[in-house]
Amino acid sequence: MTLGSSNPNIKRMRRLAQKASFRRDEGAFLVEGPRAAEAALRSGAELEGLYFSSDLAAEWRFLLDVAWESGVNVQEADPKALQSALDAGSPQGVALVARMTPEESLPPLVAGPLVVLDEVRDPGNAGTILRSAHAAGAGTVAFLAGSVDPFNPKTVRSSAGSVFFVRCRRPASKAEFLTEVLEAGCRLIGTSAEHGTSCFESDLSGAVALVVGNEGSGISPEVATRVPEWVRIPIAPTIESLNVAIATSVLLFEALRQRGGAI
Numbered sequence: 001m002t003l004g005s006s007n008p009n010i011k012r013m014r015r016l017a018q019k020a021s022f023r024r025d026e027g028a029f030l031v032e033g034p035r036a037a038e039a040a041l042r043s044g045a046e047l048e049g050l051y052f053s054s055d056l057a058a059e060w061r062f063l064l065d066v067a068w069e070s071g072v073n074v075q076e077a078d079p080k081a082l083q084s085a086l087d088a089g090s091p092q093g094v095a096l097v098a099r100m101t102p103e104e105s106l107p108p109l110v111a112g113p114l115v116v117l118d119e120v121r122d123p124g125n126a127g128t129i130l131r132s133a134h135a136a137g138a139g140t141v142a143f144l145a146g147s148v149d150p151f152n153p154k155t156v157r158s159s160a161g162s163v164f165f166v167r168c169r170r171p172a173s174k175a176e177f178l179t180e181v182l183e184a185g186c187r188l189i190g191t192s193a194e195h196g197t198s199c200f201e202s203d204l205s206g207a208v209a210l211v212v213g214n215e216g217s218g219i220s221p222e223v224a225t226r227v228p229e230w231v232r233i234p235i236a237p238t239i240e241s242l243n244v245a246i247a248t249s250v251l252l253f254e255a256l257r258q259r260g261g262a263i
Helices: 008-018 020-026 034-043 062-069 079-085 123-136 153-158 174-183 244-258
Strands: 028-032 047-052 073-076 094-099 114-118 140-143 167-169 187-191 208-213 229-232
Touching: 008 020, 008 028, 008 047, 008 079, 008 094, 020 028, 028 034, 028 153, 034 047, 034 062, 034 094, 047 062, 062 073, 114 123, 114 174, 123 140, 123 153, 123 244, 174 187, 187 244, 208 244
Parallel strands: 047 073, 114 140, 114 208, 140 167, 187 208, 187 229
Antiparallel strands: 028 094, 047 094
16 A cells, blocks of 8 residues: 555654654654665664655665565655655655654763764764764764754755764763763764864864864863863864864874774
8 A cells, every 4th residue: 555645654754844842742753765764784884764765766675675575664655755854855766754852761871082072963973973973983963962963864864874883872961971982981072163172182082072063162261160171173273163064074083093993
């Protein structure tokens, strides 16, 4: 049976795409597009179902077999119905519904590297940071209060599947999480455009927790007062600052270089 726009699964996907509160209540989120779907299937994540339409290109049809073999429920949807349910303008004929790992079920923090997002609100920036963290060997990205939902459809798409390979923490308390970071043996290092030691002269080789702030206002005062070390990226004097995702990527790969490339 081909699912239409009035099907309960299609309606649920639409709500998952639109509302962070619904995603939290359901403990589920959307994965849009074949590349992200492939990453989800490869990661071994808990998946509720895969939905595809005739728009799915022949080169990606193997995803249906992988899903069936993995025990994932596979259903065909009308192309217009599927597109109406998703956030992406061009969903490319396939979407998954994945389960979130509850915060209380995530393993305890281990000594870094890790990234702490303090009120980073742009989903594209957050997704790019997840992708860079995955590539540079940072196992955890924490989304402090005021940050975008890591399971926002745009964040998931921008992560290019890395959301399934990096632990996304969403701590309720900024202060308690920063204490947890210190107790795990990580050095808290704040990032700033104006002050701090050059990242190329700082020791980023060990267990570090890189704290990055809001795109416009930087790290919040509540967090800044708890950060003992600061780094900056040297840039030309004729430019004010770097995009937060680019800056975080530079720092992550400088930390990787200092570790001798060890992931």
